[in-house]
Amino acid sequence: MSRAKAYAALNAHSELVPYEIERRTPGPDDVQIQILYCGVCHSDLHTARNEWRNTLYPSVPGHEIVGRVVAVGEQVRNFKVGDLAGVGCMVDSCGHCPSCHDGEEQFCDHGFTGTYNGPLHGGENTYGGYAQSIVVKESFVLHIRHHEKDLAGVAPLLCAGITTYSPLSRWGAGPGKKVGIVGLGGLGHMAVKIAHAMGAHVVLFTTSAGKIDDGKCLGADEVCVSTDPEQMARHAGQLDFILNTVAAPHALDPYVELLKRDGTMTLVGAPAESHPAPNVFGLILKRRRIAGSLIGGIRETQEMLDFCAEHGITSDIEQIPMAYINTAYERMLKSDVRYRFVIDMASLA
Known part of the structure; x- marks a missing residue:
């Protein structure tokens, strides 16, 4: 296990605050990512404020994650230390149902595991990208190719x-x-x-x-x-x-x-x-x-990232420090952003 700085909602009515979380030690098929940027999705706000009536607290939102690989498990074949990588809305699924076999993990018959607010390994809460790092199984990690000049603008591609x-x-x-x-x-x-x-x-x-x-x-x-x-x-x-x-x-x-x-x-x-x-x-x-329609499977998400790289597409963003997140939420409610907030996670250090 390792400790990571993060921002969390402790209940439905308070602002997000600095918080420290535990990340698991990478297993054989895991990829550990130092988070560089994390987009701010309206789903983050819904979850932090329990507007969908299913939030597990403490809640660390964030599912538009771009970062750099810092460790890989011994069975990982498609990522190496130093690679740029992304994580979207899912970090696991059953892997056995028809939807999973079809590469449509978002429709997993048993429910996919969300990057945050999702059960993993016997029921523990998952913590998302408002944090310094994350550990994810290789099959749910995406390659970021040919987007090095605007990594912050890539982050919202993982959901939006x-x-x-x-x-x-x-x-x-x-x-x-x-x-x-x-x-x-x-x-x-x-x-x-x-x-x-x-x-x-x-x-x-x-x-x-x-x-x-x-x-x-x-x-x-x-x-x-x-x-x-x-x-x-x-x-x-x-x-x-x-x-x-x-x-x-x-x-x-x-x-x-x-x-x-x-x-x-x-x-x-x-x-x-x-x-x-x-x-x-x-x-x-x-x-x-x-x-x-609900997001997309991992295969299609990689297809989307490659399509956007080919066509020079990134999100139009306003980059913010982590400490600005509560103000960003209030502005988001007023549609006062063109068109996506993205957190520079270096500000968390």
């Missing part, structure tokens, strides 16, 4: 990147497809970049006219202010696919009406309360679908 890449890939975003992206936050700005790189015609839907220029700079071909009925009407029945990244409850019907026959809207935002039920006639009259 794969959360948007997976559905865009699965539903065929690419040349000849008109793809809508709803929301321009941490997820939405990654979705715009990735859909553009895939070759789709990208239409961004935002409630904020102040984000029109940003949307176009990020790769949107068109930007629609979704509170304007006339602008929305211009896109009625025009979209092959919509990726809805908004994590607050909102009416889905206006977006369903934008889909072509057989079009799909996939939800990746996780609101604390459910969206209003959609009008079923909007679905059945055009054979439209509303679907959901």
Whole structure:
């Protein structure tokens, strides 16, 4: 065992505070990583404040981790000391169910083990990336290639990147497809970049006219202010696919009406309360679908990282010291970040 400095939530109502955790000694198939950067996801805040009613305290959030390998177990074959590596939302799964065999560990029949707030080794709590180091089994560690110049911007790819890449890939975003992206936050700005790189015609839907220029700079071909009925009407029945990244409850019907026959809207935002039920006639009259998607498996996450490296894609970030995290949470609630906070973990030392 080794000790590591971290920041933790001790209960649902207090701020995160400095804390010391234990990390296991690397086993034969483990990789030990010195954490360089960790992105700040809205899920971190949900968990720290027990908004999903499942938090194990003390809680050390953080599942957008980029670092450098400092030790490997004797059976590790694909990583060596000095390599750059990433860890996303999962650190284990059963490995035996159909989903795990298909490389879709996020849908493990027995539940994947989260990088934080997840049972591991007989029930102990897992601690995430708001810490100096982490030890993870090799099969859940990702290679960071050709991104050395912007490692901080890579960190959010481990959640925001794969959360948007997976559905865009699965539903065929690419040349000849008109793809809508709803929301321009941490997820939405990654979705715009990735859909553009895939070759789709990208239409961004935002409630904020102040984000029109940003949307176009990020790769949107068109930007629609979704509170304007006339602008929305211009896109009625025009979209092959919509990726809805908004994590607050909102009416889905206006977006369903934008889909072509057989079009799909996939939800990746996780609101604390459910969206209003959609009008079923909007679905059945055009054979439209509303679907959901959850991050991606390890194989697909590596595919996403390599795709982003090939296309020069990183997240637009604001880099912060660890001690700023509570202020960052309050700003995140106000959507006061363009577009992802990333912690410089050197500040923890």
